[in-house]
Amino acid sequence: MKNKLGLYIHIPFCEKKCRYCGFLSFDDLDDHKKNDYIDALCYEIRLCGKEYAGSYIVDTVFIGGGTPSFASAEQIRKITEIIYKSFDITEDAEITIESNPNSLSVEKLREYRSSGINRLSIGVQSMDDDILACLGRVHKKDDVLLAYENAGKIGFENINFDLMFGVPDQTLKQWENTVSEVIKLAPEHISFYSMQLEEGTSFCRNYKKGLLDLTEESIVRKMYHEALHAFKDEGYVHYEISNMARPGAECRHNLKYWSLGEYLSAGLGASSYIRSNLSKESMGYKAGSITGSRFKNTGSMETYLRLTREGYLPIDLKSYHTHTIKESMAVYCFTALRKTKGIDLGDFTKKFGIDFFRAYRERADIIFKYREKGLLKITGTGIALTEKGIDHSNDIMSEFV
Ligand code: SF4
Structure with a gap:
């Protein structure tokens, strides 16, 4: 029997870099570069299929970024087609795409649905235009309302909102307003994270120059607990530190990250985890005990395009690490504690x-x-x-x- 596998696809395109964002993404790729990247990505997915499709069946796909909705509808279709050609996919697979509200046109939403995408994750962050401007987001609250309404009309029944709190100068009241507006819209899933200061970001540079004040930790924690209780009161299940869902709408793909599930990733800088079992008793651990290997693709666009063009998987070989059983146990415990089940x-x-x-x-x-x-x-x-x-x-x- 084939093992279950999650597939992560990284699209590093963004319209404009947000001021807090340390993700591997670019806001300066021209159309030619973007097409080259999508071609390379499709090639990599095909290579991954040759390597892994014999032993695995894919039950979750997560197209993340960056801003995948900033890619064209045809580019996303090309990717989903190559995934279906290269892997066996379960009938009930959860297939997610991340999006920015202002790049979610009706045409794109229709294309996503007809490409088999059944879960939409919207980078809402806040329902307050001042906070969105402070974060350097390119969308406004009205874009969220329109994108959400259109997505519902087109048939998306599983929608996530990404929210952010602890934004510089954000008041408790502003956060409470966002929480209550989100409750009114009632998406199936909510992820809510406190803003972190990431090296290399505009916020971090300003902070070092003394131009930015961070929200006090006690207020950040208050924001977290208030939101948690407000969402719980509306029937959302708290299943992971920063994630809540309607019963049954928990994100199956992300649960793999917190349960030593296997996932393979394609795209620039993307990380994978493939499990293995001890073939015979070793160092006191029983045969069959779980271990696994982690590896990461190169983070250099130039190297990524060259390696895929030459027919190689674009793995950064220095990143390859096979866990000892002890390390596997540590990862298992560390990540399991993120889940409320523990x-x-x-x-x-x-x-x-x-x-x-x-x-x-x-x-x-x-x-x-x-x-x-x-x-x-x-x-x-x-x-x-x-x-x-x-x-x-x-x-x-x-x-x-
Ligand atoms: S849209 Fe997302 S990935 Fe792109 S810069 Fe903003 S936070 Fe980062």
């Missing part, structure tokens, strides 16, 4: 052939200390962060690394 103790034993508390016996006192402080909860079946623990998630998760 670490599933039964699944841990199934994956690694060892009881969790035996594997982490040297950390047991730390784990119990966090429980006493009310930051972790330990049930018969799992270990998870409490709501209070989420505010200390980085410290707690790093105990497992």
